[in-house]
Structure formats: C-alpha cells, structure tokens
Amino acid sequence: MPTTQTFAEVFESRGISRRDFLRFCSLTSVSLGLAPSLLPKVVHAMETKPRLPVIWLHGLECTCCTESFIRSSHPMTADLVLNMISLDYDDTLNAAAGHQLEEIRKKIMKDYHGKYILAVEGNIPTKDDGVYCMIGGDSFLNVVKETAAGAAAVIAWGACASFGCVQNAKPNPTGAVPISDVIKDKPIVKVPGCPPIAEVMTGVITHFHTFGKLPDLDSLGRPKAFYGTRIHDKCYRRAFYDAGMFVHGFDEESTRKGWCLYKMGCKGPTTYNSCSKIQWNAGTSFPIGSGHPCIGCSEPGFWDKGPFYTRLAEVSFLGTDTTADKIGVVAVGAAAAGAAAHAAVTAVKKQKAGNDDK
C-alpha cells in the first residue's frame, strides 16, 4: 500500500462520507483534550499530510495489547484503524511472513528514515545477549536497536514495553527490560496498561501526525490526555467510597449492590488511566464495572505489588514478604519491649547503687 496517501484519501476510497471523517477528527480531538479551535488543524493535517508509516514490533509479550487494539471503536472499525496509520509492518497482523516481511521493514527503514513511528509491544530480554526472544534469526534486542535508529518517535505500547510487566517480575529470569532502558535517544511515549485502551493509540498517532510531536506527557512518560487523572476520580462508584460504603467480600450483599471495592484491594485510587471514562470494547465495560477491583495495570511495578485483593502490598523486607503494617507493629512492639527492658535494668542499677551507698 502506498504511504503517500493522506488519511482523508483513505477514508474516501473506503466509501466513508466526509461527515464521518469530520466526526472521527472531532472525536479524536476531544479525547486528546485539544481546544475546539484546533479541530481545523487536525482536519487539515489529515487531508494534506501523507499517512505516517508505522513499524510495529512484537517482543516478549502475550499479545493482549494487539487484541485490545484491533477492537478500537473510535474510529469505528479495526480495519479503518489499520489503514489509517499505514501499519506497514506488524509481524502478528501482516499477511506476508518470513524474509518477505523482513524486507518490507528494511525498506521502510530506508525510505522513511527519520520519519516513521516505531511501536513496540512487549519487552526486551537482555540476558545472554537477548537469546530469549528471537525474531527472524536475530535477537529482539538487536531488532529494536536497529529499527529505532531511524524512527522519529517510539511508542511503548502496553505495560511490558512501558514498565516491564509480568516478564519483568521478580526474579526476572530473562533480564526483560522496558523499551526506555534500551532506547535512550528517541522521544518515547508510554501507553501502559495490560492491555491499554485502543483509542489511546489512535489518539497519540493523530496528535503526532497533526502537530509533528508527541502529546504532553506526565512524569512517567504517559500522555496526559489519557493518563492525567486516576480511575478513582472518575469512577462511577466514587459516591460509595466517600460515603464509606465498602464491599468486604465477593459473596456479600454489598457486592450485589455495587458498593466501592476499595477494601477488596482496588487500585483505582493509585492508578492513572482512562478506564472509567473510555472503557473497553466500544464502551461496554471495565473491570470495576464488572465488579472486580482494579489491579493497577497501567502503573509501574504492579506485578510485584500483590496480592491484588488487599489494600497494602506485601513487599520483600529482610527476606520475608510482609506489609507496611506488620513492619510497623513489630517496630512499635520492639520499642515498647525495649523501653520496658531498659527501665528494668535502670531500676535494678539504681537499687544496687542505693544499696552501695548504705
């Protein structure tokens, strides 16, 4: 597919009306949090700029990110999304395979040097020269380094590429690391989540396409438009939280009533994501909506902060898994016992000194 086509031309060739094209532009602008005055700029970019070539690499991962992505609902169909971003290389979705496909990647890297976007899904095992993830006879570590060299920007797609996720969990036998540990000289936008929300991906690409730069990022490198607020702040169960109406067990009346899952270990108050706004599968539901506490999958280190069903994580402390409260109670108990013992010794000593005087 020629990548000189504009987005608007693709829409037109697929029989999508101008009205629907404008609707897509405004929906994407709104979800990016752009001012209404910028809408013409988005439309103009979509009409005039050639589509962005995207190389999508898959590393050590479960592919749940792709599963989520192909169910993008705004824009309307997965088919449209895939044409929109000119996804020229995606070893999971492409019809071609083997050497043919690798040649396409090499060609894009040459023809669009410095212009294409590299999307990385999954993370990079670095131990033993990256032998734990081999693609086309080469290690994924080398493939990423080689492909990133000519990229305009890198999108870390999913929790694996952003922060490490399950493969990175202790003891991390393959030395898996997020993309930002390997690629240091390119702008990286992190789109974490296990999986992330599909609309975020299209939003980020539209922004890059329109303004030629990545959207505003938060302190952890995530686009602010989608990761700016906590799930908790826009949760439809927030009223139950503020009222102090909590679920205590999954087989309780309070569960059926849909009360707040805070005490079931819900990580909504500490998780920045758009789940409670955009939701999944065309706005059908999200974990809390289905009665399950949020596990905080778009936050760094969530995989090592279990168990998911308690408020306080158990962390390794002096070789044992324990919570902050256990450490605290032991410390306070030790202080009290220490004080009592010290008092006893003081008393004995004083008594002895008193006897000596006599």
Place this chain on the structure above:
Amino acid sequence: MSRIIEEIYVWRLPVRLYHWINALCIVVLSTTGMYIAWPVMSAPTGEAALHHSMALWRYFHYVVAFIFIGNFLYRMYYALLVKDDQYARFGGFRPWSPAWWGNPFKEQVASYLFLRDDEPNYVGHNPVAALAHFIFIFCGSVFMIFTGLAMYGENNPGGFTSTFFGWMLPLMGGSYGLRYAHHLVAWIFPFYVIVHLYAVFRHDVVDRTSVTSSIITGYKHKVEDEASA
C-alpha cells in the same frame, strides 16, 4: 533529700506551643491516616450521596496535615530567624563535624547502654536526643509532608500542589509506591512517641531535672543531693 540549686528557663512559650500542637497533630494524623488505609466503621444506611463518612476522615486528615505543616514551618522560622533563644536554635547540633560524634555523644550512648554509672546532664537536648529528634521529627516530618503533599496534589492534577510536589511520584515508583512509603514511614511516629516518653520519664527519675514538666512550665531544675540529716 535533695534541693533545687538552680532553675533554668529552657523551653520558651513558642517552643512549648509548637511541641503540643505537633503532638496533637501526630496523634490525629496517625489515627485518621490508619483509618483511611483501613476504614472500619460500618456502612451507613440509605443513599450514598447523603453520607460523607470516608470523605470526612480524609478531610480531617488534610486539615490537620496543613496545621502540622504550618506548625513545622513556624518552628523552623523560630529556630533560624529568632536569634536570642539559644535552646531552640539547634546551634550545638553539628552531625557533619566529626567532633560532634566525639566524647559527649559517646558518653551519652555509653550511659544509655549502662556502660558508665554517671548520667551526663544537658540543659537543652543531649546529643543522642538531638540526633533522634533530627531523624524522627525533622527528617520524618519532611518526608511525610513531601509525600503527603504529593498525594494531596493527585486530587487536582496540574494544580499548584501537584506541580510542586508531583515529582515525588516517579521517585517512589508511582502513586501506589508513594502511598506505601507514606504508610510505612508513618509508623516511625508511634515508635518514636514510645521511645521519647520512656526517655523523658526515665531522665526525670534518674537525673531529677523536671524534664517532664519542663515542656509545660518551661523550667528545668538542677538538683543537688543533700546528706540526709
């Protein structure tokens, strides 16, 4: 019998006020903080929108936290800018100088470990007490204030508090790590209160310097043993 041979005005009113406001804040903050981490009150009945049980606990935590911060800044102001109160200025506290860790410090440690019989006496804080206050009350408070404000800023991303303290989030590995650290470090306060109260009562019994009442009256006493008649 013993008699008072000297009365020294050590803790002036601003220091005493600071101490008690701080003590009260720590008690309320620990209680409300632990409640927020594990809310135990039973759920109210009726419409959720009409109740604010959890919201009120959090609200009190914030209000008292700001009093705690104000009180802390006031104490720093008093220590650094009010020149004539020698016992409130941390003047003798020089942990960066090897001399400070010398004999006075070692003697005090030895005394606490029952390795010497006499009790060194200080009008202000002894070196070990000064170090404990620095670690628990100064460093502990600064840590709790910074992590606390970073979490408070999360209520309004991009706002004043989040702009100035939001940098704590990546430092702590995200919002959850921040909460965990705040919760864990909060435990140093009950720990410290026990050690502090024990040390004060013990000194009062052993040296009879009226250290316990000095934080109410401001006066410490030097006593001298009299030969029993």
